[in-house]
Amino acid sequence: MITLYTPATGFPDLEAKIAYGLARVGLETYGVDKVTIQNDGGFYKVTFLDEGETDLLDQNFNLLCRRLLSSPFIPFNTPGIGGRSANSIALDEDQIFSLKQYLSIQHAIANRKNENVCKHKSRSTGNVIGLTALTSFHNKRDGLDVIAQRKNPRDKSSPKLPRRPTNPKNICKSCALLALLGTWYASFVFNVADREVISIPIPRGRVRGTKLRELSALQHQVRRLWINQKVPQSLIPFMFLGQIPSSARILDGFDLFMATLSGGGSRAYRVDGIFLITIDSYLKFLRANSYNIASIENMKRREAFGALQCLNDIIYYGKKDVLPKFARLYCQQTSSRDNKWMSMLYPETAFYLLKEVAMIDPGIIQNEAIASLARTLRYFVREKKYGYADSIRNARKESKDFEETVAKMLREARLRLEQNEKIHLPTDDEMKEIFRLADKDFDKTKTALVILAFSFQARSEENIETEKEVRHA
Ligand SMILES: [Zn+2]
Numbered sequence: 001m002i003t004l005y006t007p008a009t010g011f012p013d014l015e016a017k018i019a020y021g022l023a024r025v026g027l028e029t030y031g032v033d034k035v036t037i038q039n040d041g042g043f044y045k046v047t048f049l050d051e052g053e054t055d056l057l058d059q060n061f062n063l064l065c066r067r068l069l070s071s072p073f074i075p076f077n078t079p080g081i082g083g084r085s086a087n088s089i090a091l092d093e094d095q096i097f098s099l100k101q102y103l104s105i106q107h108a109i110a111n112r113k114n115e116n117v118c119k120h121k122s123r124s125t126g127n128v129i130g131l132t133a134l135t136s137f138h139n140k141r142d143g144l145d146v147i148a149q150r151k152n153p154r155d156k157s158s159p160k161l162p163r164r165p166t167n168p169k170n171i172c173k174s175c176a177l178l179a180l181l182g183t184w185y186a187s188f189v190f191n192v193a194d195r196e197v198i199s200i201p202i203p204r205g206r207v208r209g210t211k212l213r214e215l216s217a218l219q220h221q222v223r224r225l226w227i228n229q230k231v232p233q234s235l236i237p238f239m240f241l242g243q244i245p246s247s248a249r250i251l252d253g254f255d256l257f258m259a260t261l262s263g264g265g266s267r268a269y270r271v272d273g274i275f276l277i278t279i280d281s282y283l284k285f286l287r288a289n290s291y292n293i294a295s296i297e298n299m300k301r302r303e304a305f306g307a308l309q310c311l312n313d314i315i316y317y318g319k320k321d322v323l324p325k326f327a328r329l330y331c332q333q334t335s336s337r338d339n340k341w342m343s344m345l346y347p348e349t350a351f352y353l354l355k356e357v358a359m360i361d362p363g364i365i366q367n368e369a370i371a372s373l374a375r376t377l378r379y380f381v382r383e384k385k386y387g388y389a390d391s392i393r394n395a396r397k398e399s400k401d402f403e404e405t406v407a408k409m410l411r412e413a414r415l416r417l418e419q420n421e422k423i424h425l426p427t428d429d430e431m432k433e434i435f436r437l438a439d440k441d442f443d444k445t446k447t448a449l450v451i452l453a454f455s456f457q458a459r460s461e462e463n464i465e466t467e468k469e470v471r472h473a
Helices: 012-030 055-069 083-089 173-186 209-222 233-243 280-288 290-301 305-317 320-334 347-357 368-382 387-394 401-418 428-440 442-453 459-472
Strands: 002-005 035-039 044-048 124-126 147-150 160-163 170-172 188-192 195-203 206-208 254-264 267-278
Touching (some): 012 195, 012 209, 055 173, 083 124, 173 195, 233 280, 233 290, 233 305, 280 347, 320 387, 368 401, 368 428, 387 401
Antiparallel strands (some): 035 044, 188 195, 254 267
């Protein structure tokens, strides 16, 4: 067995990329079932199940480098690597590398000044944003540590210009090339409006070669992704994952490191945002049913970013009190503006949110009395008459708001029924049941009521209706 170690640079994105680069060399050398990556906290252990020397690995590494990295094309197309760095990172013709320096653990050794961040002694290149987003100027850094310096310090009359103190660090060339191989093997590069995004899956434990192959397939799929909308930055992870439904299965067991970059081309790259997030709750939501993915798609298409922000708060931060507000925003922002058609929540998504996020038990969610009153409330929602839903949403238990709103709504419903409108009314028994539930569990009852009113009629409800009709007949 051969074990290689990433250099423990302290940059989580760089470490993962180097690990993926090493794994890629191993995959080409020994095949997919012989390779494992293990996150050891701060560095990765990359193991190949093969007796033997590293010579074959070295051979393949040099071959891969020559095949892919001997022109600045790939470096130049990597977000965060500008033209000049692309040239310096590309392979020089005479360079030969060895992976022997990855055979020993480096993490206990302190990083000295002027030393490569990877502590390898071989020839170096700049540790630029494209290799690790954490070395960069942050876009919002102005005003924090920008100092004014005279253009010519000796000349008191020369103008003062803003300067950013920098802390440039180098990295050895073989680490840089491995990071590039890793970037274009198992991380995701895509665009959101005028920004480039690079997203690296960070394994929490052990990852096998077969999983790496799946990541690589996903990588290819994402390469063409261009979200051509100005999206709030905090929504990018959720939207990105919603865009690739297969991620829900493949990315299980990974965290996500994500950096959004602006600039590029002739301008210098800058980092707009860096996230290192756990994505379990997102993946759970995406995996639950296909309507959840369709809901995201719908909000994206209609640019309902307010609603999407609410859903993000609900899923990522578990803010269940935002649920009714989300339902309202979803209908409002995804329906057509000219009132021609009304968009509502899919029942499957509504049930998921009520059950998995709000933790409301089926006794309330599937209660026929609640479904019945929700139907009446839905009639007004469909007319974009949100007053009743809002009053119920904001009602507090101590006040009589809930009872009064419901009574007022039922009065209007009865009036409309007399005018031959097709509006459903709950029975007296159903109303008794609702007040009993509200007395027992006020918040859950009103949340279920509002969410169901803002969603399409569930199929089971249609059945109840047909049954009733049959019984009447
Ligand atoms: Zn190195």
